[in-house]
Amino acid sequence: MKIVVNLLLILCLLSPSFASDNFSQWRGPERDGKYPDTNLLKEWPAQGPELLWTAAGLGEGFSSPAVTASGVYVTGMVDGTGYLFAFTTEGKSKWKIAYGPEWDDGHDGTRTTPTVVDDKIYLMSGQGKTVCINAPDGKIVWEVDLVKSFGARNLKWGMTESVLVDGDRVFCTPGGGGTMMVILDRFTGKTLKIIEGNGEKSAYCSPVIVNHNGKRLLLTMTGESLVGLDAETGDFLWGQYHKTRYDINPNTPMYVDGYVYAVSGYGTGGQLVKLSEDGKSIKLIWSDKTLDSQIGAAVIVDDYIYGSGHKNKGWHCIEWKTGKVQYTSDELGSKGNIIYADGLLYCYAENGEVGLVRPNPNQFDIISSFEIEEGSGSHWAHPVITDGKLYVRHGDVLLVYDIKGN
Secondary structure (H helix, E strand, O other): OHHHHHHHHHHHHOOHHHOOOOEEOOOOOOOOOEEOOOOEOOOOOOOOOEEEEEEOOOOEEOOOOEEEOOEEEEEEEEOOEEEEEEEOOOOOEEEEEEEEEOOOOOOOOEOOOOEEEOOEEEEEOOOOEEEEEEOOOOOEEEEEEHHHHHOOOOOOOOOOOOOEEEOOEEEEOOOEOOEOEEEEEOOOOOEEEEEOOOOOOEOOOOOEEEEEOOEEEEEEEEOOEEEEEEOOOOOEEEEEEOOOHHHOOOOOOEEEOOEEEEEEOOOOEEEEEEEOOOOOOEEEEEEEOOOOOOOOOEEEEOOEEEEEOOOOOOEEEEEOOOOOEEEEEOOOOOOEEEEEEOOEEEEEEOOOEEEEEEOOOOOOEEEEEEEOOOOOOOOOOOOEEEOOEEEEEEOOEEEEEEOEOO
């Protein structure tokens, strides 16, 4: 009986990625930039890995693709309208659907990486509309206008959030005066709970749920704060002041063994807080401005944080528990975004270079690199790794590379 109870407890604490083969979300199964693929290439050919297929004509956008066993889903803006494009994993077009006006008032294009759970796709537009779309045929199931329904206050560069699906619930962050976050029924869009929270605007951030001593906590960033909520009840637990210029806090907080790391650009940098045993309070451990990632996030590998700066350009490595800066490198374009898989870092620089980098706290250890030569605009979309393939979106083009090991 004890074994059965323990097994049920474990199943309850697992994220949706373990409950469905047809699952994909922002920056991997745990939203921490880590992908579970193994047997990947440990070195690339001089010209880069083999290009398997491309999809052009996606329109303007900076969002990453969502990749599942049943398809590849990516958003793009064409003539001011947002579209969701669906492809097979071999690159054949399945369908595309218009979901409404997209952001065209500075850094034009789509922002949000879709979240896929089973046969449903969830996304938020830059204008604050949350939409549920049927994966098999591209039909819209429901939509909720966060501005009209919850007083969402749009941001300088458009609403940006990869909504979080937890069981039968969808969490999103309108950032309205009386609605910091809202929980929707994922099948109907019906409002289940309004979370007043701290009254701050949203901050381009995608939330994450973590398990802390058997308690499920939701972590996210609002306009001026790192915040923690009870994931079951939606109760606001605590906030830690974390303000940047323009109130931009796009990077999802990262949790390891009772500690939470938050990082932002404009010279604000990062800070590490320790959770109390019950998760209801926090204590600041350290803060450092060296690694001030604006939109490129970071990854944590073997007690070290790897990422690039914004105002403080360079690829940085910081010791997790102390905040000690291990190194700063101006190689590979000096800044960009970063993910991790099969023991190696994948760094996509804003100059269009993609680097395969060995995690090494003593130096920025580049193994291989190649350049993205197709597409247009800024190189801001985060890469995705699934089933031995590297997906890189650059403007109106999605490029898919074979990185399977021999």
